[in-house]
Amino acid sequence: MGFLKRILRTNASDATGKASGSFESLSDEELQVHMGIRTYDAFELTDAIRPSYDVQIKPRQGFRYDEYVDEASKTRTPVIMASATRGSLMELFLELIEPLGAVVDVALESSHHARGRDEDLYREHIDVPVLNSILWEFEDLLLNDGCTGIAVINPAKKQEVQLDEHKLLIAYGEPLDDFRQVLIQGDVYPDEKLKFITEAEHVHSSSEAYLNRFTMLKNRLGMDSETSLDAESWGV
Template sequence: MGFLKRILRNNTTEETGSVFTPGSFEALSEEELQTHMGIHSYGAFDLTDAIRPSYDLQVVPKQGFRFDEYVDDSSQARTPVIMASVTRRLIMDLFLDLIDHLGPVVDVVLETSHHHNSHNQDLYREHIDMPVLKSILLDHEELLLNDGCTGVAVINPTRRQEVQLDEHKLMIVYGKPLEQFERTFIESDVYPDDKLKFITEAEHVHSSSEALFDQFNTLKNRLGMDTDDYSGCV
């Protein structure tokens, strides 16, 4: 699931890019930090607890989507991408609507940066029935919305299509055709905006906890991803 970070890195600098560092947040007083972390809404856009923008609001969160593309480093093949920012109350329902387009049997990936400050780890499960997957994901809605160290991707490898809810709570649709996904966004009042900037394109901070990490491990086990070598950001 590295294509998102590559796309965003093209539009930002290494210092302010999609990385797990507090940056200038270190210069804030405890009171200033707590006040900033306690802001849950910007206009009509409601944040989850997973992430907060830069203190000086280099990017103000807003709802919408834009088109981009992923370029494979080795083959230079280009794949179209939709990237979206969605207000909290719509995220789960919209994500479930989007993955419905992938078919009745899919693969699923959990992305984690718990206890991995410099990189993410992907855990893979093949061939899960869509109704079963949706039920499991709904049971773990709190984790998927509020953990800044957990992301999930649902994949149809035959069609080469993927829908991702990443650790920043952005939605990314990867592959083609994209028309049915675009319609689903618009039907949920998420509209195209070519000038849309995402929270990851400036300094930002992730949030997690040991309790959410425990919930992640429960979700991992329910998806049959219980691996002995996993050592799982808190």
């Protein structure tokens, strides 16, 4: 019955916020079978996310260049977006952090609570070896919780590396060469035609246990928030 405690959220919604995509018409059995499919060809997903029931976009490994445009200033920031198989995802994330320097800032993002109100938490000035030790301690949460995302930032360099709630690796800021080299050395290669499962209907998965682990991670990083994460306020 643990499956029934999972949070399921799709990016296809009607005006009320209720899911209106292919998942809406599935029986519990069909949904459980789909959520149990972890491997597509040679690519293995974490437990955090699954593609649409009809697999509109099949997950695969690779990266492509993009850019982030700030709506207010119209500033354009170059970006690398990457998808990596489960077995190498955590190590690649930590290797991507290395070019940021010895001391970094950390941001956590949580969407465990009520629909449409993400929580962002921030910690300044943490030594990378200390951070790495904490991240390894919470590897299961970071890889398998579809409501937890993390970013590591060097404000002076204007660079950032994310492992988002979709478990995509995202690196922002010039130069991108070091990030590209890390990915290629990890057998993640450029593919300008690459599509991510986030670009079609998809579903996230989480649990009350991961909510508790998120709170523990927040405390280990010395973060605090005025927003309370209430398990009873979760939406489906």
